[in-house]
Amino acid sequence: MTDLLKPPVHVDDHGHAHEEHHGPSGILKWITTTDHKVIGLSYTVTAVIMLVIGGMFAEIIRAQLATPNGTLVSLAQYNELFTMHGSVMIYLFAGPFAFGALANIIVPIQIGAPDMAFPRLNALSYWLYLTGAITMLSGFFVSGGAANFGWVAYAPLSNSLNTPGAGADLWIGGLLLTGFSAIFTGVNLCATIFYLRAPGMTMFRMPIFTWNMLVTSILILLAFPVLTAGLVMLYADRHFGTHIFSVAGGGVPVLWQHLFWFWGHPEVYILALPFFGMVTEIIAVFSRKPVFGYKGMIFATLSIAALSLGVWAHHMFTTGVVLLPFFSIMSLLIAVPTGIKIFNWIGTMWRGEVWFSTAMLMALGFLVTFLIGGLTGIYLASPPLDFFTHDTYFVVAHFHSVVMALVLAGMAGLYYWGPKITGYLLNERIGKAQFWFLFIGSQVFTFPLYILGLDGMPRRMAVYPHDPQWKMLNDLSTLGAVLIGISTILFVINVVVSWKKYPAGDNPWDGHTLEWFTTSPPPHHNFYRLPQIRSERPTWDYNHPGHRALGHGQHEVHTQHDSEVPAS
């Protein structure tokens, strides 16, 4: 059962599996690479830089709001700042970090594939992402400044009359590039998962992270073309004299919102599902148990994907022109699969052996923060409560709870898979300090915003002179933002301090899935050998042959095979 067989990776006669040894070197090597791990690493570094840039915008925004009549930035600059903060975080950090960086590196290894299905397309995705990011951010250097119509670019505010200037066009252009980058990554991941699995890796033996990436990719393919089409229409309205979104020419402004949110709400799950997957893997590994309710988890993920296409107009309840009950019940129903996931995560830890490594702490922090964000999301699915809180800081707090949870999960992913990618562990002490700053900072940052929202503070306000009593809560929130900033600095310090210091070995966490079977970092084309795949935990089965996952009602029969020592 456990003997090793020769590697399944056979590159055809022209392929030259180890060509990189005598290929180009230096910067040309980086530019010409098609190795999914190198591309993924480029994605990771770029996305973390975007996180830092977006975070700096956030700190400026918080500093502006520290006083009711803040004069740090002008009204125009403030509009640019929150637009670019949202755009950078959503378009350039969260998505690319999930499906460009971690999925790119991990998914092919988790299913035992030598590379992505289309390595050159994968490289193209990265170049489109990088140039898209440069395009969008270069808005700050043209006359008139960067885009300033909010990250949602509602028509008709985003037309050429209300927002003239190159900044808005650069925003559209950058978004077109990153949109195509996402579509190509989606195609690539789908094809990889459907066609390049190792023998025995059936669909229902794929790790949950891979499953979530598959569902994410399907959602990308369903949603992103709509955004691209919408952007083309917006550009046509701005420059070719069409009137798709302008009343004057017989167009419908609300159509933009339909198009945008038909992409925008699946996008929320495109952002969230990869991180759910990371957390699932991490909780299972650090509890030394299989994922509880593995099949229920997959079913929940698929239900979220199915429902997510029918909820877009809950962002538009207050337009008064959408069908309230339909979108209300569909949005409320999404709470059910999400709840299943949360209970499955708890079930995974239940009767386990929970190891509080930094990755696990971050995952637990995700769990609590996401719970808060999820519960406050249920309010917003109810139209009367949405009328009440729409476009106030309550909504801002809700989605910042969610995205701070995703940042925690992303950090968990970096601490968990970083050693596999680089071959070196990060310092756990600094990591835990970072966790506490990030976790407490997230709560201190979001909680005052909930109260401010309920007290009637609208979002996107540069000044609030009529309600100076909001200053105290805003200052508290700013303190939270500072704590989050410190946590980011601690992360950078951690990377510098532990640079090539703590060799990880192949399997530092006693992992379950195939990536822990190969070397750290994995070789070109990933595997020298593969174990037999008989469950969703091939590496665990190989290391602990006496401890297979048990169905309902089954109990362990102890034999002499019980291996207590993690292999390697």
Add this chain to the structure above:
Amino acid sequence: MKVEAKILIGLGVFFGLMCLVYWNWSLENAGGVMMFAAMLLCFLPGGYYYWWSRRMKARPEDDPNATQAGGAGVVGAFPGTSIWPFTLGMGSFFVVLALVFGIWFLVPGLGLVIWAMLGGTAEGRRGGKV
């Protein structure tokens, strides 16, 4: 192949039902069309996989008892390095800049795109070498 087909067709059926309910209830066209298109987009690959799943025997990755040796053989051509993605990316960059700064950016943009497409295709026909 069967599971892949079932997932996509299942999602497509769900979108179709949702589209029916929504379109008839709300009479709002944009969302109805988009849901309908989402259904088609699921049926397209789903139908393809279903068609193939009935005409080929289970692949090693669909066989729960497969051995690693069963999967031995050529997986595909994986080019070690290639300059064309970068070239194509820079070409697209210039094309997008043409949208903003002026039509003349199309000259380097489309030039690079066409060059990259020709080069990349030739590279693929040669079997993945630069």
Add this chain to the structure above:
Amino acid sequence: MQTPALPPQGATERARRWRRLRRAVALPLAALALSGCTIPSFGASPGVTSSSKSVFHLWQGFSIGAVIIGALVVALILWAVIRYRRTSDRIPEQSQYHLPLEMIYTVVPILIVFGLFAATLVVENKEVANPKTSVIVDVNAFQWGWKFTYPGTNALVYGQTTQDPVMEIPVNTDVRVSLTSSDVIHGFYVKAFNFSRYALPGVDNVFTLRAQNTGTFFGQCTQLCGLYHSLMWFRVKVVSQSDYANWIASFNNPAAEAAAKAANKTTSQQTSSIVPSKPAYTNFGVN
């Protein structure tokens, strides 16, 4: 492309019957949600209109559910991580499925969701209903200010940014607001009403308010509408019905009429002329 629009509410007999059915299901749950007076406010306030109060009760109902579920889940997480923290190199039993348990935490949330939905429907139907009324206010939002006209009368209020135009309405009367925008999308939001609605160009957004307390309440634009979005303020002044009649009548003299006409002309001409020459937000004291 047509304007996306709903079919008229309750247009058919079928729709009416369907709504009665929903109400029958929803009533007991709503009664549960509406019954408490000593329930904590969870950060919200009852507001001053009849629907703002039911929204507030709905808020309380949702909050009680959220607090109970949240506390339960946090307790489970804490128990799991404290009770089952790693103390040895033991490999725990590898149990993976427990069907009855999984069924329970699938079915129970579905029931909760339908309960929440039923309570939502009750409040929502009340809030979006438009009963017949004689007091109608046409609200026009523009960059960056508000214009309130009262069809059938000479009353007109017009103000830009921090001039704080005041919309005057009578107490204990249904007031139909017809909301529209002359340029980009704006948001009509009055905190004391627990309510907001977009002002869309090309769409007449109609809703009905019934204020139950007199007083002056602050409102502001909530949907980003450009440079002076932060300063697009207004006030709603709820007055007694006789005061309201007097206020409407005060516009019926030639001088006021002329002023109204002049103001009307300004708005219809163009909106760019109303941009204040410099941001004036540092040198006024409101409140």
